[in-house]
Amino acid sequence: MTPSARIQAAIDLLDAIIASARDGGPAADTLIARYFKERRYAGSRDRRAVRDHVYDAIRRAAERPETGREAMIGVAEARPDVAALFDGSTHAPLPIEPGELGAQAGAVPAWLQPLLAAPVEQDALLGRAPVDVRVNRLKSDPAVVAPMLPDAVAIAGLSDGLRLPEGYPIEQQAAWADGLVEVQDAGSQWISAACDAQPGMTVVDMCAGAGGKTLALAAAMAGQGTLIAADTIRSRLARLEPRAARAGATFIETLLLDQSHEARGLESLRGKADVVLVDAPCSGTGTWRRNPEARWRLTQARLDRLVGEQARILDFAAPLLAPGGLLVYATCALTDREGRGQVDAFLRRHDGWSAEPIDLPVGRAHGEGLLLTPGHDGSDGFFFARLRRGA
Numbered sequence: 001m002t003p004s005a006r007i008q009a010a011i012d013l014l015d016a017i018i019a020s021a022r023d024g025g026p027a028a029d030t031l032i033a034r035y036f037k038e039r040r041y042a043g044s045r046d047r048r049a050v051r052d053h054v055y056d057a058i059r060r061a062a063e064r065p066e067t068g069r070e071a072m073i074g075v076a077e078a079r080p081d082v083a084a085l086f087d088g089s090t091h092a093p094l095p096i097e098p099g100e101l102g103a104q105a106g107a108v109p110a111w112l113q114p115l116l117a118a119p120v121e122q123d124a125l126l127g128r129a130p131v132d133v134r135v136n137r138l139k140s141d142p143a144v145v146a147p148m149l150p151d152a153v154a155i156a157g158l159s160d161g162l163r164l165p166e167g168y169p170i171e172q173q174a175a176w177a178d179g180l181v182e183v184q185d186a187g188s189q190w191i192s193a194a195c196d197a198q199p200g201m202t203v204v205d206m207c208a209g210a211g212g213k214t215l216a217l218a219a220a221m222a223g224q225g226t227l228i229a230a231d232t233i234r235s236r237l238a239r240l241e242p243r244a245a246r247a248g249a250t251f252i253e254t255l256l257l258d259q260s261h262e263a264r265g266l267e268s269l270r271g272k273a274d275v276v277l278v279d280a281p282c283s284g285t286g287t288w289r290r291n292p293e294a295r296w297r298l299t300q301a302r303l304d305r306l307v308g309e310q311a312r313i314l315d316f317a318a319p320l321l322a323p324g325g326l327l328v329y330a331t332c333a334l335t336d337r338e339g340r341g342q343v344d345a346f347l348r349r350h351d352g353w354s355a356e357p358i359d360l361p362v363g364r365a366h367g368e369g370l371l372l373t374p375g376h377d378g379s380d381g382f383f384f385a386r387l388r389r390g391a
């Protein structure tokens with residue numbers, strides 16, 4: 001492919017990505033993979049270059065552009081080398097017309113800006129994310145793993161956390177293949193630590209997904225006790241099983257819940273749990289460094305639905321706690337409605353519960369919880385709170 005043809009390919013892909021974001025279709029990565037599967041003539045350098053163009057365009061525009069061409073012209077406005085490739089040659093985009101405007105540059109969609117927690121450094125939300133890993137104490141310890149990953153540096157305050165440069169091919173390393181490390185953002189490691197799970201406890205990870213935090217809880221429990229990974233999506237829980245096997249965390253039990261009838265599947269756990277983690281489905285505003293396309297998918301209506309769902313999950317999770325038990329509420333969202341507002345509303349709805357201060361050497365106290373942001377903490381953005389059921 002010529003450099004100009006790569007720009008046209010990026011434009012075609014961006015058209016598909018924009019339509020998919022609007023209609024709730026597949027994610028950009030899926031569309032990119034499909035596109036190249038049908039174009040075997042494209043070599044690895046072509047693929048990488050086109051992908052970079054696509055992600056440059058996605059990162060640059062806070063609001064979803066109308067067309068791929070508009071998105072790509074936005075990049076060209078800041079990059080004369082890219083603008084020069086709109087040259088009308090074979091397979092190339094037509095030259096940019098005088099007055100033809102590109103997508104506006106920005107980090108946060110205008111409608112969302114006032115909804116983000118005030119301390120959030122909005123311009124840092126699209127920065128580059130490092131590859132953080134957690135050393136798996138079920139199989140190893142940092143003194144053994146650190147020399148296997150010479151590019152890694154310690155993450156201050158996280159005894160099992162190591163940080164590698166952006167794009168580091170961790171999955172090609174023996175330490176990963178042997179289950180000695182798990183890829184896990186530092187923020188997620190802090191949340192797992194805030195659960196204070198101990199060997200012998202009964203712990204429920206209510207929104208376990210593919211089990212990133214479940215595996216951290218398993219390590220904290222040293223493989224002893226009861227650890228239940230629950231979710232409503234079978235395919236996500238299915239992804240946990242091979243990960244748990246690799247990590248040597250075979251005591252984890254998975255529990256598939258019936259959406260809207262979750263309490264039925266949880267009946268036997270009522271009043272029994274020492275710790276419940278609710279890592280709720282959310283707007284993902286704290287993870288734009290890794291998933292900048294999420295900005296093009298989020299709408300006010302979707303945010304409203306998520307806030308309602310988070311409250312509903314908290315309400316069916318709370319009765320599982322034994323007296324004195326700990327409910328940790330977490331989201332990778334930075335809107336106050338999903339964070340401090342959600343916790344304030346929970347405490348108003350539920351008598352006999354109180355929020356506990358979180359004693360960690362990171363983040364900033366925010367309402368009844370803690371706020372982590374890429375700008376302040378170098379991790380993904382999160383809000384989390386520790387809620388104690390009265391004894």
Ligand SMILES: C[S@@+](CC[C@H](N)C(=O)[O-])C[C@H]1O[C@@H](n2cnc3c(N)ncnc32)[C@H](O)[C@@H]1O
Pocket residue numbers: 188206207208209210211212213214230231232233236257259260262279280281282313332
């Ligand atoms: C933020 S993700 C969890 C990420 C996961 N804890 C991790 O650390 O990798 C939220 C999860 O909540 C799940 N979920 C959504 N609605 C749910 C519900 N009503 N009950 C339980 N889980 C739900 C989603 O399927 C998704 O896997």
